[in-house]
Amino acid sequence: xxxxxxxxxxxxxxxxxxxxxxxxxxxxxxxxxxxxxxxxxxxxxxxxxxxxxxxxxxxxxxxxxxxxxxxxxxxxxxxxxxxxxxxxxxxxxxxxxxxxxxxxxxxxxxx
Amino acid sequence: xxxxxxxxxxxxxxxxxxxxxxxxxxxxxxxxxxxxxxxxxxxxxxxxxxxxxxxxxxxxxxxxxxxxxxxxxxxxxxxxxxxxxxxxxxxxxxxxxxxxxxxxxxxxxxxxxxxxx
Numbered sequence: 720x721x722x723x724x725x726x727x728x729x730x731x732x733x734x735x736x737x738x739x740x741x742x743x744x745x746x747x748x749x750x751x752x753x754x755x756x757x758x759x760x761x762x763x764x765x766x767x768x769x770x771x772x773x774x775x776x777x778x779x780x781x782x783x784x785x786x787x788x789x790x791x792x793x794x795x796x797x798x799x800x801x802x803x804x805x806x807x808x809x810x811x812x813x814x815x816x817x818x819x820x821x822x823x824x825x826x827x828x829x830x
Numbered sequence: 831x832x833x834x835x836x837x838x839x840x841x842x843x844x845x846x847x848x849x850x851x852x853x854x855x856x857x858x859x860x861x862x863x864x865x866x867x868x869x870x871x872x873x874x875x876x877x878x879x880x881x882x883x884x885x886x887x888x889x890x891x892x893x894x895x896x897x898x899x900x901x902x903x904x905x906x907x908x909x910x911x912x913x914x915x916x917x918x919x920x921x922x923x924x925x926x927x928x929x930x931x932x933x934x935x936x937x938x939x940x941x942x943x944x945x946x947x
Binding site for chain 1: 834836864866873874875876879921923925936937938939940941943
């Protein structure tokens with residue numbers, strides 16, 4: 720699986736949008752971009768994934784650049800409960816493939 | 831949605847004893863499950879891939895005789911930490927894939943915190 724690079728930590732004010740960047744310059748054509756988050760002492764939670772088009776669900780939006788070398792996860796109105804470590808992962812979509820976690824970004828949402 | 835249940839959520843054991851952690855897919859079948867370990871303030875580290883009906887595949891550096899994995903049914907995988915030592919104290923997390931999920935994503939259990947004293 721391709722490597723990803725994320726900032727170590729970020730701050731965001733409650734109610735504002737949180738924009739979390741991820742670089743994945745060696746991504747292959749059949750690899751998707753996945754985002755998970757892990758709230759302290761819990762298992763990771765799936766957020767969103769995409770291949771090349773931008774994606775939106777009830778939790779977040781995913782913006783992928785045209786060359787697919789980077790992406791941004793957007794939490795439109797961050798709340799204190801969004802404080803967590805966010806992991807950007809690239810992997811093929813089909814089953815059986817390992818999900819390898821990088822260091823992630825620690826997001827602090829402040830009141 | 832897909833739910834993965836891990837049990838126990840925490841356990842304290844004496845050095846030298848063995849501990850078994852269970853990972854169950856509650857509403858789907860999982861031919862493949864994954865086991866991770868996470869030390870404080872670090873990321874998840876993949877330990878092994880558990881395959882139903884066959885031997886697990888271990889990542890480099892993970893002792894297969896120490897971390898025994900059994901995946902005897904499509905809904906249950908177990909990780910047994912044998913002859914546990916204090917350095918095995920960690921947060922152990924499993925994940926499984928529900929083929930029926932649109933995202934082909936992996937659902938994670940809530941984790942088991944193991945403390946070896």
